Amino acid sequence: MSSDQTDTTPGPGAARTDEITSGFPEAGAPRFESIDAVRTGLAGVDYLADDGISGVVYLADRLAKPVLVEGPAGTGKTELAKSVARLTGSRLIRLQCYEGLDESKALYEWNYKKQLLRIQADSGQSWQQLEEDIFSEEFLLTRPLLEAIKSTEPVVLLIDEVDRVELETEALLLEILSEYQVSIPELGTVRASQIPLVFLTSNNTRELSEALKRRCLYLHIDYPGLERERAIIETRVPGISQALADQVARIVRSIRSLDLKKAPSVSETLDWARTLVVLGVESIDAEQAKDTLHILLKYRSDIDRASKELAGLDTTG
Amino acid sequence: MLDLLTGFVGELRAAGIPVSLSEHLDAAETLRHVPLEDREAIKYTLGASLVKSSTHWPAYETAFEIYFSLRGPGYSIATDDESGAELETDDEGSGQPGQGGRQGKGRGGGGGEGMTPEELADMLYKALLGANNSMIQAVARQAVNRYGGMEAGRPVGGTYYLYRTLRNLDLDKVMERLIDQARQATSAENADEGHRGPDVTLTPLEERLLRDEYQSRIDQLRKEIESEIRRRLVADRGSEALAKSIRKPLPEDIDVMHATRDELVALRKSLAPLSRKLAVRLARKRRHGRKGPLDFRSTVRHSLSTGGVPVEPRFRYPRPSKPEIIVIADISGSVASFARFTLHLVHAISSQFSKVRSFVFIDGIDEVTSYFEGVDDPTEAVHRINTEADVVWVDGHSDYGHALTVFWERWGEEITPRTSVLLLGDARNNYHASGSWVVKEIRSRARHVYWLNPEPRAYWDSGDSIVGEYANYCDEVVECRTLRQLERFVGELA
Numbered sequence: 048m049s050s051d052q053t054d055t056t057p058g059p060g061a062a063r064t065d066e067i068t069s070g071f072p073e074a075g076a077p078r079f080e081s082i083d084a085v086r087t088g089l090a091g092v093d094y095l096a097d098d099g100i101s102g103v104v105y106l107a108d109r110l111a112k113p114v115l116v117e118g119p120a121g122t123g124k125t126e127l128a129k130s131v132a133r134l135t136g137s138r139l140i141r142l143q144c145y146e147g148l149d150e151s152k153a154l155y156e157w158n159y160k161k162q163l164l165r166i167q168a169d170s171g172q173s174w175q176q177l178e179e180d181i182f183s184e185e186f187l188l189t190r191p192l193l194e195a196i197k198s199t200e201p202v203v204l205l206i207d208e209v210d211r212v213e214l215e216t217e218a219l220l221l222e223i224l225s226e227y228q229v230s231i232p233e234l235g236t237v238r239a240s241q242i243p244l245v246f247l248t249s250n251n252t253r254e255l256s257e258a259l260k261r262r263c264l265y266l267h268i269d270y271p272g273l274e275r276e277r278a279i280i281e282t283r284v285p286g287i288s289q290a291l292a293d294q295v296a297r298i299v300r301s302i303r304s305l306d307l308k309k310a311p312s313v314s315e316t317l318d319w320a321r322t323l324v325v326l327g328v329e330s331i332d333a334e335q336a337k338d339t340l341h342i343l344l345k346y347r348s349d350i351d352r353a354s355k356e357l358a359g360l361d362t363t364g
Numbered sequence: 365m366l367d368l369l370t371g372f373v374g375e376l377r378a379a380g381i382p383v384s385l386s387e388h389l390d391a392a393e394t395l396r397h398v399p400l401e402d403r404e405a406i407k408y409t410l411g412a413s414l415v416k417s418s419t420h421w422p423a424y425e426t427a428f429e430i431y432f433s434l435r436g437p438g439y440s441i442a443t444d445d446e447s448g449a450e451l452e453t454d455d456e457g458s459g460q461p462g463q464g465g466r467q468g469k470g471r472g473g474g475g476g477e478g479m480t481p482e483e484l485a486d487m488l489y490k491a492l493l494g495a496n497n498s499m500i501q502a503v504a505r506q507a508v509n510r511y512g513g514m515e516a517g518r519p520v521g522g523t524y525y526l527y528r529t530l531r532n533l534d535l536d537k538v539m540e541r542l543i544d545q546a547r548q549a550t551s552a553e554n555a556d557e558g559h560r561g562p563d564v565t566l567t568p569l570e571e572r573l574l575r576d577e578y579q580s581r582i583d584q585l586r587k588e589i590e591s592e593i594r595r596r597l598v599a600d601r602g603s604e605a606l607a608k609s610i611r612k613p614l615p616e617d618i619d620v621m622h623a624t625r626d627e628l629v630a631l632r633k634s635l636a637p638l639s640r641k642l643a644v645r646l647a648r649k650r651r652h653g654r655k656g657p658l659d660f661r662s663t664v665r666h667s668l669s670t671g672g673v674p675v676e677p678r679f680r681y682p683r684p685s686k687p688e689i690i691v692i693a694d695i696s697g698s699v700a701s702f703a704r705f706t707l708h709l710v711h712a713i714s715s716q717f718s719k720v721r722s723f724v725f726i727d728g729i730d731e732v733t734s735y736f737e738g739v740d741d742p743t744e745a746v747h748r749i750n751t752e753a754d755v756v757w758v759d760g761h762s763d764y765g766h767a768l769t770v771f772w773e774r775w776g777e778e779i780t781p782r783t784s785v786l787l788l789g790d791a792r793n794n795y796h797a798s799g800s801w802v803v804k805e806i807r808s809r810a811r812h813v814y815w816l817n818p819e820p821r822a823y824w825d826s827g828d829s830i831v832g833e834y835a836n837y838c839d840e841v842v843e844c845r846t847l848r849q850l851e852r853f854v855g856e857l858a
Contacts, residue, residue, distance in 0.1 A: 082398070082402070082405050098404045102405045102409045102412070103408065105397075105398075109397040110393055110394070112390070115416070118418075251641075252641065253644050254641060261386055265411070265415060265417075297573045301572060301576045304576060357569055
């Protein structure tokens with residue numbers, strides 16, 4: 048479908064006006080049938096969603112609203128966006144946020160150097176012509192947000208770690224999140240020809256602004272329960288036995304219930320399970336657990352604490 | 365349905381969750397897309413548009429349970445015969461032939477009364493052992509019937525019913541029984557197989573895992589009982605009346621001085637992210653503050669990429685000096701938890717101050733700064749304060765006068781014009797001398813003197829509180845009852 052559209056575009060000059068004026072954002076055909084369809088679909092691409100996750104993804108599609116995903120590190124926030132992209136066969140466009148991110152890195156930038164070259168190369172033209180020329184799309188460098196808006200094929204836009212940008216920069220996102228459009232003073236407004244599914248992730252290092260939150264659906268992904276974690280281990284770690292997966296999930300749950308600096312995340316759990324498989328462990332005993340804990344926990348004091356809790360009873364008993 | 369939603373949103377707002385009009389509209393829109401018979405789906409999708417912070421989720425969940433609770437004849441309080449509830453139970457239980465049979469027998473024997481305590485205990489034990497969800501629900505229902513002693517029409521929140529039910533079930537004993545059972549099973553197994561001695565029992569690791577497993581099931585049971593009680597209360601008195609009586613404050617709005625143990629745990633949990641956020645915010649404020657004078661060198665350097673034309677001027681950023689903080693905290697019984705939270709918060713963001721020194725007192729005073737040095741986690745240091753600091757001089761009742769005088773004699777020299785002094789306490793001095801001249805002296809040397817009082821403003825200067833006398837010499841006396849107020853104060857300070 049997408050290839051058809053690009054083929055019919057005659058040339059860069061003509062395409063410009065078309066793309067900018069045409070295409071009012073309309074809610075396209077729904078991507079998902081029902082909440083259960085989301086869940087089974089995600090399971091098909093090895094992402095095990097719970098009620099909350101699948102419900103919110105379904106709703107995001109129906110209401111054409113972005114999703115703000117929060118939760119502890121390593122619980123699969125970014126992975127969710129990737130999986131949804133894989134499920135819907137869309138292109139994933141990712142904007143990694145960091146402190147100091149600005150318009151020219153997130154939205155668009157004029158290619159100054161090329162504009163300078165253009166001016167120097169041909170000085171015979173009238174100013175009017177020249178001005179029209181250098182502020183055309185040829186000299187526009189699209190950045191992820193504009194890219195997602197302009198794309199004619201289906202897109203999943205992932206704005207990663209949005210809490211890292213300054214409060215003022217958040218305002219950049221507001222227009223695109225609520226109207227799915229970008230205003231460029233020299234060119235006019237670029238509207239989306241299709242509504243992208245937008246995921247914003249946050250590690251909650253600061254409170255996001257009310258304006259941003261209001262425009263999003265909110266999804267909090269916490270550590271999974273025992274059943275779900277076991278299922279995740281089984282799907283994501285090839286060659287693991289059911290008994291081992293069960294044991295891993297239970298040990299991890301016990302460790303999370305301790306008062307630690309940083310509880311083991313799902314990705315660390317998976318790393319641990321993989322290690323155990325590579326080591327050829329069939330069932331974990333206290334000694335092995337202690338030796339491999341450093342994969343699960345990243346602080347010295349946490350490791351000491353956990354090994355004391357899990358295995359320290361050995362010395363007394 | 366829309367009326368119900370409006371009432372629900374009103375309740376959320378009353379509980380302190382900010383819900384804007386557009387979020388309300390989104391929620392209404394949501395209901396068009398989600399099948400109404402799927403209660404879980406409704407809960408999560410409504411939550412997605414109404415609740416925008418994970419700390420608000422428990423409050424949302426409670427409100428949701430009340431407004432969208434299951435209704436039916438089975439949940440009314442006056443149940444002489446629980447046919448509705450029982451029937452359902454039986455259907456679910458029959459999947460497990462052995463247990464279903466037992467259940468049937470219990471009902472047959474007890475008739476309208478339900479089952480005997482022994483049978484109920486036995487059923488509970490079986491349900492927990494088998495991790496059978498429907499059975500756990502059934503037990504919860506039975507237990508509430510039997511022990512809750514619920515009376516119709518009483519304007520209560522249900523905590524008492526919960527307490528009564530749980531006390532009768534004696535979950536600790538059940539836990540021990542489960543563990544014992546597991547131990548016996550393992551040793552029996554080993555004896556049968558014969559490749560280990562019969563005295564071999566569970567390894568500590570296994571026992572620990574089992575314990576956690578059962579603990580989570582017991583927690584589930586507790587939740588079931590709680591929601592069962594709530595459902596009945598809703599059926600009895602309607603959503604709105606009930607919502608009012610069981611509304612819980614959000615963690616940041618809990619009154620620190622009168623917090624229950626559970627609330628204190630919640631407070632402690634929310635303190636860590638709170639202080640982290642505060643530190644990030646302050647650091648940003650410092651860096652992105654005002655613009656300073658032109659940085660000529662940097663401007664020229666950056667002009668090279670535009671062919672020597674200084675397109676973008678560069679500025680030197682001012683580096684405002686960080687304040688020094690001295691915290692003097694009363695840690696006598698009444699205000700201890702408040703002092704702990706404040707010390708915790710101040711030290712968690714100590715990178716935002718050039719120096720932080722802490723003193724604690726009851727009637728004697730002691731410096732505790734060293735406890736916080738080289739410790740990553742303020743919790744530990746706060747714990748050491750409680751056990752090690754030497755703060756009792758005579759009888760262990762607050763004596764502000766003596767404590768302040770000693771402070772002035774020993775450390776008064778170290779207050780400089782760059783120092784901000786925070787005094788923490790309710791100023792309930794047990795009618796001792798006030799020593800307010802010390803505060804006056806401190807005021808003349810320090811940059812600022814603030815007094816944080818964890819009591820509501822209305823109680824100030826009543827009884828033996830003499831905060832007014834100190835207030836004469838303070839820049840400001842601040843009421844600091846909740847984490848939110850504390851956060852705001854510390855944020856302004858730095």
